[in-house]
């Protein structure tokens with residue numbers, strides 16, 4: 031029987047789970063950053079349109 035060494039699929043460090051806690055936290059943080067960025071961009075869109083209309 032071959033013992034499979036479990037390592038993190040992100041950083042390759044020995045880990046009991048496929049993604050170790052530090053990497054999981056980092057991925058979740060990046061996902062949140064992306065979400066916030068998208069929400070901000072969406073929010074900026076309509077407001078920019080309003081600004082254009084105000085100037086007219």
Ligand SMILES: [Zn+2]
Pocket residue numbers: 038039040041042043049050051052053054
């Ligand atoms: Zn990791």
